[in-house]
Every structure is written in C-alpha cells, then in structure tokens.
Amino acid sequence: MIRILEVVNDMHRAGLETMLMNYYRNIDRDQIQFDFLTHRPYDSDYDQEIRSLGGKIYHAPRLYPQNYPAYFKYMKRFFEDHPEYKIIHSHIDAMSYLPLKAAKKAGVPIRIAHSHNTSIDKDFKFPLKVYFKHQIPKVANYYAACGQAAGEFLFPGKNFKFIPNAIEPDKFLFNERTRKEYRTKMGFTDKNLVIGHVGRLSYQKNHKFLIKIFDEVHKKEPNARLVLVGVGEKEKAIRKQVRELHLNKYVQFLGDRSDVANLYQAFDVFVMPSLFEGIPVVGIETQFSGLPCVFSNNVPSEVQFTSMCNFLSLKDGLDAWINKIISLKNASRKVMKNSELYNSVYNIQYAYSILQNYYMNLYRKLK
Template sequence: MEPIRVLQVVTVMNRGGAETMLMNIYRNIDRSKVQFDFLTHRLEEGAYDQEIQELGGRIFRFPPIRPQRYARYFRELDEIFSHHPEYRIVHSHINENSSFVLRAAKKAGVPVRIAHSHTSNLPLDYKLPFRYYGRFFFRENATHCYACSTEAGKWLFKRYAAQNSGVEILKNGVDYDTFKYDHEVRSKLRREMELEDKFVVGHVGRFDKSKNHAFLLEVFKEIHNVRTDSVLLLAGDGYLRPNILKKIEKLGLTGSVRLLGMRSDVARLLQVMDIFLFPSIFEGLPMALVEAQAAGLECIVSDAVSKESDIGAGLVRFVSLKEPPKAWAEKALNVSLNRVDSKEALIKSGFDIVHISRSIQDFYIHNAENYGELGAVDVLPGNAGA
C-alpha cells in the first residue's frame, strides 16, 4: 500500500524554527504510512533538501511570493494541484500566504487543508497590506488551523478560524536525546574551539530584525565589561549580517564575537555555552529556545516571547525589552552554570518529538481515510490544546 503523501508548504527548507520542527516530525513518523513532499518558495536549494530526498520526499520549487506576480503565482498553484491529484492533505506553513495556497487546494478538491501559524507578528515593509489581505480567506479555505503557540494563533487567525474547527496548538517538539547535556562533548568541543577558560554566551537565530541582534550585542558589551573572558557565539545567518559586523566593530568586540553561520550541529554548540540569550522583538514559539532548555541551559529571554516556550524546568528568565542592556547583563552574569536535566519537564510540557510525531501521523491518516462530504473528521493530535 502506498503511503499517504502530505504536501508541506514552506518558504525554504533551511535551518529555521518551523523547518526544523517539520524535519523532526519527518524523521520520526512511519514513512511507510505517511510521506512528506515539499513546496518551497525559493529557487535555490535549502539546507535540508538532500535529507528530504534521501527520506523519500519530493521538492517543488517556486520563486519567492511577490505582490506584483500574484496572478502568475495563483496560476502556478492551480497547475501544481492539477498535475498532482494524489494529495489529500496540504499543510501550509507560510503564515498569511497560506490562505492563497489553501484556496488553490480547495479549488482542486483537496479535502484536508491545514493553515499553520509560526509567528506572532510581521515586519513593517511594503508587503504588509498584502499580508493582512491574505488573512481574510482562512475561514473559507482552511479545514484546520494550527499554531505553535496561543499568541501565534491569535495573531494570524483571530476571527478567521477554520470552517470546521478552532485554532489548535501543535508545539515545536525536540528530541531530548539529541540535545541532553553531555560533559564529555562539552569539554572536547571547548578544547577544539579554544574556549576552555571562557564564559560563553550563546544565541541561535537568523540575522533579521525580529531576533534583535543589535540589542543582543549591547547586552554582551555590558557582560564583556565585567567579564573580559567572555565570548559570544552567534549561530545563524541572514540579510543583516553586514549590519551586525559593523555593530561588533563599533562596540570594540571584534575579537570576542564569533559568527558561526548556518550550523547543522546546534546540539553540540549548545553544550559549549554557559548562558543562552534570546532578546527577540517577536516570536511564535522559538525552536532554538526549546532546544537550549533541552540542553539544560539557563536562558535570558525577552518578555515578547511566548510564555508557552518555557518547558517548566526552571531555566527561563523573562526580561522586559524596556530594561537597559546593563540590567540584562546583570541577570546573565548571575545565572547558575550547573546544567539541569530537563527530560521530565520536556515530556510533561508536551515538547517531546516522539509523541508529537505519532499524534500528527495519526491525524493525517485518520483524516485522509475518513474525509466525507461535510469536511474533515476533526480528530486532532493528542498533544494539541486550545
């Protein structure tokens, strides 16, 4: 029997939060029963593309979505669903643009159409009016609405919930065994990176406005004023890289900040760190923060980040972005350097990837097999909550 093929719609399969969540699920499902294909909105290859193909997934690449090419984009969506009638489930992760994808899927007769919110805000740019325009079409085109957190659900869907259900929370799960603290790995990697006698501050995130790197660097400057042995590791990349380099030079931190680029070994890097800083301006539910807690790291986090990202292991301190960098630095300098075993908290709080993967797999199978004329049979993943 052929597996149910689910079309996952994303921007590009790089190592972002939503994409990493999807790959965690993909690795843990029974792919003889459910298989993933991916529709991306970048023509270049993503970091996960090779692994996707090795796992049996197909990748369809579209150009980036631009308002000036909406008409062409809508035709391209119609064409892909016309050429691939095998899809009974489309799961879209591109926030407000998901409404356009799901409208085309509905037109093609795809019975199960899922919109998934992964953020709690949008940047101010010329596309903002078009983004708000897209949000009006969820009620008529989505059969289910998911969000990584309550705030992400409220922001994207508001009153435009799915036609057959409300907004359900599907948490961004992680594999504890991949991230759990390992003293031997920490010691080995700190030697390799020449960090044995350093106070290591860490951050994982793409270089864009929402991650607030400018403020992060100011906080680290205050830390470095007190602890000259401190080093900041920045894992990630993005369009703000030149600005970040200029800021580092301006603050006199050139020898103390390391830009590590996009990394496939984040779990190992977390072993090296002593403290995790996360001063985001807005987030849905950040995977990087959950991963840091899985590694037992204490985290200093902005109060703009959803409280649902705290797994309950006592590792997160929320701090207002109204507080000056020096206040953030004081809190970072007073954390405990003793790692915490967070496995029990991770499972209890619903972030265990094995359970999440099994739940979403059961959801896909049940709805693909039991869809009737009135719509999808509304059996939601067991870890979901209102």
C-alpha cells in the same frame, strides 16, 4: 499511503524546518508521506534527507508581488498534475493565504493554515501580509499553531490544533566531554563567559539589542564572548554594529551550522531578546541541554517547561539584562534526563503521534 503537501519557503536548517523534519523522521511513513512545496529555486539543507525518506520537493515561484500571476499559473498547473494531494498544510504564516487560495480553487478538500509566530515581519511585504492575515479564513478550512499565543494571533476567534514544536531530546542532553571539546575548538577557556544565540539574523530576533547587551556585559566581564549562529538579511548591519563597538575580537559569527546541539554544550548562557516569537524550537532545545536561558517576554511563556528559563522585558533596560546574564555565568549544567522532561509534550517520541493522528483523522473525513 497519504501524501501531505507541506508548504514552506525552503528547507534550510532553521526552527520551523527542523521541527518538520523531527516529525517526518518519526511518523509512520508507511501510512503518511511528506512532500514539500518550496518557494526558492535552490536546493536546501534538508533536501537530500527528504528524498532519502521518500519525499518529493517542488519549487514554486517566489512570493514577490510581481510574481503573483506566474505563481497562480504555476499552482493551477501543479494541482492539475498532482491530484493525489488531498491535504495541504501551509507553514508560511500570513503568506499561507496564497498557496491555500490556489488549493481551494483547485478543489483540494483539506487546507490547513499553520501559525508559527505572534507578529508579522515589517519588511516590504508588510501591508500585504496584514491583508492576507485577514483573508486566511476565506481559503483555509483547518487551523494549527505551535502555541496558544501564535494561534490567537493569526486565527482570532478560530479553533486550532496545537502541534508542539517537538525535538529529539537525546541529541541535546548535556555532555561534559563535548563541552570541553567544543570550547577548546572555539578558543574558549574556563575563564570565558560564553553567551550564545541561535537564530536567523533578522529583524524579529532583535540582534541590535543583543549586541548592545553584550557590549555592556563585556565591559564588566572582559572575558565574555558572544557566539551568533545563523544567517539572514541583517547580517551586514549586525557586523557593522560589532565593528563600530570594537567587538570584532569577541563576537563569533558561525553562520549556518549542522552541529547546533554540540554548540549548546559550549555556551554558558543563551540569550534571545526577540521582538516576537511563536514557540522557538531553540528554546526547547536549550532546555533539554540544561542551558540557562534569558528570553524577552515577547517569547510566549508556553516555551517554559524547566527552571532554566528567565524572562525579561525589553523595556527593563540594559542593566536588568546584563545583571541577569552575569548572575547565570556559574550556573551548573546537568543531564536533564528525567521522567518529567521525557514526558514533555516537546519530546518528539511522544508528540509525533499528535500530528500523525491529526492527519489520519482529517483524511478519514474524506471517505
């Protein structure tokens, strides 16, 4: 059995983490086992399931600059204690430089950097991340990405392996009964235009613009409602903006949810005005659920594999967004179960073999 060390921040219920779990559930675990090196001291949403599938979870120090000496000390000891890891696969974008540098120093032969985005968060580590981005080729010897744009961003001029952000489609197919049940549970009637968003409450997802859009939609459509699913560092600022616009009664903050597939059924339109994205997993899930989507054109068009997608520029102005959203309010929902959809590269029943074969082929190179 090959044990792969998957490097993440944590294994909470978010796009990247959910994608990894989709692969983990479907690969042949008699041949390949995932273990997870996290950078948070706490247990995460998927930890129990990981352990039930035979995986191990390790907690490294957080990747704060002041922790770097302790981090490299921990990693040195970690690889001394765990010589079984011949493949390390890091999913933390530019920050992958740090675990891959430690892995290279420890002699780990296969070091994969994986790009999941097309830009860098402008947080306090932004200058370091820009530096680390340019240093990745010094420590990685293989590259992977969720899409063309993401790969070209983090690894310009490099060849990289496309690993699709695949999902388990049967969980997301439209169900009229579930739609009625969830809309009733959430206090919605047929008169409500329900706009949904699923994503971390962060700079990248551009909730400030989303709230502005909804404010104007609500003026034209008083029965409109906005549902925000997710948690994050911008939650306080987003709630403040909602209060200041007197939208408290019309915006629901649902936090972290395990029933996102059912929530999609209750929505009428999914809106994602992101500042940057790789290939958002939620963009795949919504299409399988037959939900009309409005994305910013910062979301790579590679995400589109149905007619449900609409792309607008953030420079188009509020009116373009408002009109597009309102135009979709009566769009019919249908069960998206057809051969074209099921043969999509985003169907995990097909895609798992891409990652499985990738690992197996890399491991053979060691012999």
